[in-house]
Amino acid sequence: MTRMASTTETLDGTSALAPPSLSSRAKARMVSALLIAPLVLFLTLVFVLPLGGMLVHAVENGEVGGALPGVAAEMRGWTGEGLPPESAYAALARDLKAAHGEPRLGEASRRLNYERAGYRALLAKTARAVRSIDRPQAGWAAELTGIDARWGEAATWAALRRASPPLTPYYLLTALDLRMDDSGSILRAPAEERIYIDTLGRTLWIGFVTTLLCLVLGFPLAHALVSLPRGFASVLMVCVLLPFWTSLLVRTSAWIVVLQKEGVLNGLLTRLGIVDAPLELVFNRFGLYVAMVHILLPFMILPILSVMKGISPSYMRASASLGAHPAVGFLKVYLPMTLPGVGAGCLMTFIIGVGYYITPSLVGGARDQMTSYFIAYYANTTINWGLSSALGAILLLCIMLLYATVGRLIGVGRIAGIQ
Amino acid sequence: MSRPMPSPTRVLHYAFCCAMMVFLVGPILAVIPISFSSAGFLSYPIPGLSLQWYDKVLAASGPWLPALRNSLIVGTGAMALATVLGTLAALGLARNDLPGRSFLLGLLIAPMVVPVVISGVAMYFLFARIGLTASYAGLILAHAVLGAPFVVITVTATLRNFDTTLVRAAYSLGASPVHAFFTVTLPLILPGVLSGGLFAFIFSFDEVVVALFIGGPEQRTLPRQMFDGIRDTIDPSILAMSTLLVGATVIFMVLLTRLGRGTGSKPGSNA
Numbered sequence: 001m002t003r004m005a006s007t008t009e010t011l012d013g014t015s016a017l018a019p020p021s022l023s024s025r026a027k028a029r030m031v032s033a034l035l036i037a038p039l040v041l042f043l044t045l046v047f048v049l050p051l052g053g054m055l056v057h058a059v060e061n062g063e064v065g066g067a068l069p070g071v072a073a074e075m076r077g078w079t080g081e082g083l084p085p086e087s088a089y090a091a092l093a094r095d096l097k098a099a100h101g102e103p104r105l106g107e108a109s110r111r112l113n114y115e116r117a118g119y120r121a122l123l124a125k126t127a128r129a130v131r132s133i134d135r136p137q138a139g140w141a142a143e144l145t146g147i148d149a150r151w152g153e154a155a156t157w158a159a160l161r162r163a164s165p166p167l168t169p170y171y172l173l174t175a176l177d178l179r180m181d182d183s184g185s186i187l188r189a190p191a192e193e194r195i196y197i198d199t200l201g202r203t204l205w206i207g208f209v210t211t212l213l214c215l216v217l218g219f220p221l222a223h224a225l226v227s228l229p230r231g232f233a234s235v236l237m238v239c240v241l242l243p244f245w246t247s248l249l250v251r252t253s254a255w256i257v258v259l260q261k262e263g264v265l266n267g268l269l270t271r272l273g274i275v276d277a278p279l280e281l282v283f284n285r286f287g288l289y290v291a292m293v294h295i296l297l298p299f300m301i302l303p304i305l306s307v308m309k310g311i312s313p314s315y316m317r318a319s320a321s322l323g324a325h326p327a328v329g330f331l332k333v334y335l336p337m338t339l340p341g342v343g344a345g346c347l348m349t350f351i352i353g354v355g356y357y358i359t360p361s362l363v364g365g366a367r368d369q370m371t372s373y374f375i376a377y378y379a380n381t382t383i384n385w386g387l388s389s390a391l392g393a394i395l396l397l398c399i400m401l402l403y404a405t406v407g408r409l410i411g412v413g414r415i416a417g418i419q
Numbered sequence: 420m421s422r423p424m425p426s427p428t429r430v431l432h433y434a435f436c437c438a439m440m441v442f443l444v445g446p447i448l449a450v451i452p453i454s455f456s457s458a459g460f461l462s463y464p465i466p467g468l469s470l471q472w473y474d475k476v477l478a479a480s481g482p483w484l485p486a487l488r489n490s491l492i493v494g495t496g497a498m499a500l501a502t503v504l505g506t507l508a509a510l511g512l513a514r515n516d517l518p519g520r521s522f523l524l525g526l527l528i529a530p531m532v533v534p535v536v537i538s539g540v541a542m543y544f545l546f547a548r549i550g551l552t553a554s555y556a557g558l559i560l561a562h563a564v565l566g567a568p569f570v571v572i573t574v575t576a577t578l579r580n581f582d583t584t585l586v587r588a589a590y591s592l593g594a595s596p597v598h599a600f601f602t603v604t605l606p607l608i609l610p611g612v613l614s615g616g617l618f619a620f621i622f623s624f625d626e627v628v629v630a631l632f633i634g635g636p637e638q639r640t641l642p643r644q645m646f647d648g649i650r651d652t653i654d655p656s657i658l659a660m661s662t663l664l665v666g667a668t669v670i671f672m673v674l675l676t677r678l679g680r681g682t683g684s685k686p687g688s689n690a
Contacts, residue, residue, distance in 0.1 A: 029517065035510050036511035037511075039504040049545065050546075221436065223432075224432055228436070239443045239444050250664050258446045260461075294442065357534075389540075412521055412524050
């Protein structure tokens, strides 16, 4: 690589006056590609591949097919009406005997339990019982129904049939508060189980309110940084950057100490006689907004500031000399020019805000948890990777749509703060 | 710079800025004195001064020093990897001859835009299958990929002001590209490379979510130790650690200003 780079570059360098030939341009392009390749490869392996894997997890359904391959194949050939043929019962019995005591049977039980409560116990009971039956007297259908009457119910088999294919819409449907019923049509989940759409709505709402608050507070601050006297502005800049560079957990713990019931602010307010009883300022939505705005404000201020720095004051002078009131000049001349910075700031603030996990879990209440909380909860606590991935995929889709739209409007470089 | 502005508006603007300064740094400064308290409660007035919480945090037998050590190991590894790969990529991007440059830039900064909880969980699923969870290598790889965009952005910004005729001059004097890179290009873009690396280090040093998923008990980092401490019960030792970190932040900001990017943007600190 070094050798090739060396030839190309020397050619380029020595022939600087002549227009570069086509092949030397191709070689130069090759060098660029080789420079960027290591990071692209690294990013692909450690970032893109895991995200792709996550999308696969959201629809992957290998548990039942892996542990009970015979009956899974039978389910594919069955119409799904009434009860399956004797061969399906026999295949189930064979599969259960073969898989007995293996971890993959546990995985299949867990998967089936998502479809129908009680399936785990049913499989465990049946797997124990079939081991003592070598030759069924009246056929496996009768034997299994004898072990547990649920094997004679259509719903039990419908659940098994839904869980058998290699791919499933189950997790994505669940993440959207939908269910597939025994006949295969899609319905809304029972009211008490509808939580994820609400959570996603809450996540987007918290992101929106935080972004709006940051814009309302951040825009005048950014304007102050370019318009107020230098000394004051640089003190203000330090006040913006110090929290920005301070550890997130330092800031979060500081807010808890300041806002909690026996905390600094309540102590002050009580001693001054402003309130009689301490206020509930944290571990609720209010505390969450305060902490999130504090953390995200610089992400709004800095892009707006970088645009405002590039706006020449002569535009405003021109509008004033043409007779515009300062307020009109501000609205019609200055404000439109700041919009790319406002767009980049709002996008970053919103995107970071809707992905927040640590801050809500520390300063929010039980009713302020966002989609991230469930993504982490299902990945870690209940080991339901499918649902965790489906929730992640939906949140990711929302964010990517926004990223692509805003990126197209104002350019990716502007979002990254390079232009 | 003096735009015509009616003076009541100007007064309001000043008042607003002062209120915002209190909001921005007030909470961080307000907790510092409590870390020197002789009592265990987290409010004023402080009954007496004591360094007991600092003793506790800096005790050799405590959990904080191993956590600091882990954070330094992971941060240094992630910084090194992100800086080398990110600088190379920025050099490639700056040559402006690749097709789909805007797509490539979008891809390279994507880790900044995807919420860390999503990339963290996704990496956890993959790493669990190949045995990289609960390992330093896994944590370093994850932090490096998430920190690399900061290096790409910072170095790209530096390269925009870089005069390429200097490199041509070096070539015309007979320098090989590698020699020209190390003697001409690198010294000139070094401040950008160093601040990019610093950003990557700080990102790793402050990162909790990936550390929660991918780090095992052996790789418990400082932010993770703080996270657990805050979640259980906050005592003044958390505030002592906070104060030390704020001190480190101030030193870091001075360092960054020296590198010539005092107002530099710190892209995406997701939590």
